[in-house]
Amino acid sequence: MSCLLPTPAQLFREFERGRISRAQLHALMNEHAAELIAEMLEARRNPLAAWFDEQLSRQAAARLIRRHGEAVLREVLATLGELPQFPPARLLWNAAHLDVPLHCFLRTRREPVFRIVGFEAQARVVNLRIEYGPAKRREAFRESMVLRRTVGGALVVQARLAG
Numbered sequence: 001m002s003c004l005l006p007t008p009a010q011l012f013r014e015f016e017r018g019r020i021s022r023a024q025l026h027a028l029m030n031e032h033a034a035e036l037i038a039e040m041l042e043a044r045r046n047p048l049a050a051w052f053d054e055q056l057s058r059q060a061a062a063r064l065i066r067r068h069g070e071a072v073l074r075e076v077l078a079t080l081g082e083l084p085q086f087p088p089a090r091l092l093w094n095a096a097h098l099d100v101p102l103h104c105f106l107r108t109r110r111e112p113v114f115r116i117v118g119f120e121a122q123a124r125v126v127n128l129r130i131e132y133g134p135a136k137r138r139e140a141f142r143e144s145m146v147l148r149r150t151v152g153g154a155l156v157v158q159a160r161l162a163g
Contacts, residue, residue, distance in 0.1 A: 004085055005031055007093035032090075039110075053110045054103065060116070061103035068121045070102060076119075076126055077105050079147060079155045087141075088114045088132045111135045117142075124149045 006014065008029060015025045043050035064073050074095055081092030091114055095105050107114045111134060118129030126147040131140040146159040 004087060005090060007081065007089050008032055009082075009093050010084075035090075050110075053108060056108040057103040057106040060106045060108060061101070064116060064119060065102065068119060072121050072126070073102060073119075074098075075155055076121075076128065076147060077102075079157065080130075080145075083157060087112065088130070109135055113140060115140070118144075126155065 005028065011020070011025055011028050014020045015022070020028075061073075077092045077095035080086065081089050081095050083089055091107065091112070092105050094100055095102075105114065106116065113132060113135050115131040116128065117131055118127070120127040128145045128147065129142070130145070131137065131142050133139065133141045142163055144161045144163070145157055147155045148158040150156055
């Protein structure tokens with residue numbers, strides 16, 4: 001994943017700034033669409049695995065919502081979705097949209113996985129431990145992050161540590 005595809009939100013910002021043409025925007029958005037279609041076809045080929053993964057994601061999301069609340073969880077995921085050159089951003093870019101259920105952003109077994117393994121939220125600081133990438137836990141990339149609220153109240157990533 002050396003050359004990461006920018007998220008749709010990042011692509012539209014680049015287009016609006018005049019950094020990419022309409023044709024480039026369409027071509028890159030087609031790549032996103034192709035990924036989504038490939039996932040839908042895989043879910044259709046193996047509905048039991050897709051259902052099982054969805055149930056695990058629903059449980060993980062429900063547990064996080066119960067402990068920390070939907071608003072803060074959604075805000076953290078949306079902040080991660082804006083990070084440049086961050087592989088899970090392609091899964092998280094629309095986490096701020098309330099019409100998309102939170103379980104859709106967590107992927108426990110289906111690759112690329114995105115798991116939240118540690119989440120501590122305080123008033124101004126969020127400590128986060130995540131795993132993403134390959135489905136096997138030993139191969140998944142682990143990262144710890146500290147997100148801090150700015151004076152304006154927005155969450156920003158203050159520190160990222162591998163492992």
